[in-house]
Amino acid sequence: MIALKDLWQEQRQQRQQEIAQRQQQVRETLGAFQQQRQQSAAQLRDDLSLFQLGLQQETQVFLGHLSDRRQVQAQELAQELYNFHIDLNQSVASLRQELKIKVQAIQAEVQLLLETNQQRRAQVQIQLAQDLAAFMESLHSEVQTYLSELELMRQDRANQLQQELEQNRAKRLAEMTALRAELCDYCTSLRTMIWGNGSSSASSEPGSAALNSVSPVADSVAIALTPALPTAPVRPQPIQVTSVPQALNSLQKDPVQLEEEIYYHIYQVQGARLTELETALGINRFQAVDALRSLIKKGLVTQRDRVYLIQEEASL
DSSP: OHHHHHHHHHHHHHHHHHHHHHHHHHHHHHHHHHHHHHHHHHHHHHHHHHHHHHHHHHHHHHHHHHHHHHHHHHHHHHHHHHHHHHHHHHHHHHHHHHHHHHHHHHHHHHHHHHHHHHHHHHHHHHHHHHHHHHHHHHHHHHHHHHHHHHHHHHHHHHHHHHHHHHHHHHHHHHHHHHHHHHHHHHHHHHHHHHHTTOOSHHHHHHHHHHHHHHHHHHHHHHHHTSOOOTTSOOOOOOOOOOSHHHHHHHHSOOHHHHHHHHHHHHHHHTOBOHHHHHHHHTOOHHHHHHHHHHHHHHTSEEEETTEEEEHHHHHO
16 A cells, blocks of 8 residues: 555656656747747848838839820810810800801791691680580570479479378378277276166266276377388288277277387487386387387487487487
């Protein structure tokens, strides 16, 4: 074990000596390189100084020759420019004379052409005025004829619409009168069936109460049969009331028909509240609210400040 340690120490000392020798060799080599580089730099500086001096001398000589040549060329160029200026003046004078002659000829041609075009334009204008007058006369006669035809068609159509309106009004009045008579007969028969034919005050008062209870039915039917504007759709045929269940069924209106009645009532009065619709059409709150909700969903009616309006009128 001690021998291995001594051997290791000897080898370590040997390695340290080798490292020292290598470091010494590197320092010597670097010193030699430093000296060579300094000598090379000094030699290059000397060569560069000599080259700079020679270049300066050559440049001065070249610039002297170039200055002499430039002066000679400038004199030659000035002479050439003077000669060119004289030639140019002569050419411009001759060209001006030629252009003046050509311009005079062109002006004469243009004047002649303008006179010719003026005469032609006057003739064309006269012809156009005549054609326009003839066209205006024919157009005026055609427009008058077309307007007279439209007036006749409008009068015929107005007469037809008036006749149809009168027929519908008379028909609805007759149906309303018949329905009121039937309701009165039904009330009388109902009163007779319940209270008999007695003339006492006790029997007459319930009969009048029954008549008053049925009168709202007649009023609602009369409102439904009231003649509408020409734009309103045709109302359905009245229901024949023959019994109490049928009279109650008449109060249950078709939702589509109820929506149409509410729409056209709002259109006629240009806006209505919920209570006004209930009073005018004789419907309850539930029917009016359902119909208005459906119309609002369809985009036909809108609500503003608790007043229901037609969508087109609300957008204006």
